[in-house]
Amino acid sequence: MLLLSNGKRAPNVLIDVMPDELPITVVHSMKLGVDANRHKEVIVKTVSAILLLLLKHFKLNHIYQFEYLSQHLVFANCIPLVLKFFNQNVLAYVQAKNTVSMLDFPNCVIGMQDELTEQTLESGDNLSFCWRNLFAIVNLLRILNKLVKWKRTRTMMLVLFKSAPILKKILKVRTPMVELYTLKLIKLQAKYLGRNWRKNHMRIVSAIYCKVRHRLHDDWAFANETEPAGCDFQQEEEALRSRVEHFNNRRYLCKLKPRATYGVVEPDLVPGDHSLLTALSSPVELPQQWDCEKWVDREVLAFPIDWDRLIQKKWLV
Helix, strand or coil, X not given: CHHHHCCCCHHHHHCCCCCCCCCXXXXXXXXXXXXXXXXXXXXXXXXXXXXXXXXXXXXXXXXXXXXXXXXXXXXXXXXXHHHHHHCCCHHHHHCCCCCCHHHCCCCCXXXXXXXXXXXXXXXXXXXXXXXXXXXXXXXXXXXXXHHHCCCHHHHHHHHHXXXXXXXXXXXXXXXXXXXXXXXXXXXXXXXXXXXHHHHHCHHHHHHHHHHCCCCCCCCCCCXXXXXXXXXXXXXXXXXXXXXXXXXXXXHHHHHHCCHHHHCCCCHHHCCCCCCHHHHHHCXXXXXXXXXXXXXXXXXXXXXXXXXXXXXCHHHCC
């Protein structure tokens, strides 16, 4: 989040890259600038990928775990920060050349290396785009989609933050993945933008029809809800938050807090212990008249078992 904010504290993450002594020559200063920009790109790529993987994993594991993390991201101003990050020259960001091929692994340790010059640092590599920045943009777009999808409250946040012009600039990056997730975000808020906006942006509307999956009850293309009435957005978020808290209390309260801190817990909210070790270690009371040898003879030895047939592969599941 610190890097996405582009604030005054953002360069603090580059302390490890900065040398103890200031560079003397122009080549050293250019190399330091390339290294610092590359360091930023790696951090943005890594953070966005980790957030996306966490959201996907939690949604696959349990939907309330996904909603819990999503609400934390929304309350931490993730949506305006990502939009602020996109409010730049995205095409130039994707085409940035902060990679020098002769300094990358394994070129830097194999064979003899040519001497670094200003022309080498300025030219960068031979690629027409930076794959790290493109990967980070796709990740951030997917995170926004996961946070906003099916949430009218968060969709209205996109409208209030005037994200449509920002997302329109991202469409200049002619990549299928970037276009798909950008058009999905525009589709979510299209009915709140009004008819005049859709009339003036028919090219984007046509692209949504061509590239985004549709459902039978979709009304984004003809609905006109610039100010939706009868819907308390704060109440929706509070209802979702209460359901998430109920889920956390039912699943994790006994593990997160000792019993002395919250007193007696309702039986329905106590999580069940399904551990195999707990079941094996729990004491079992046997009747006094129980005879082990008779039980083995009656339940095990009395039934003939063909072990050769049992261990055949076709009987194993």
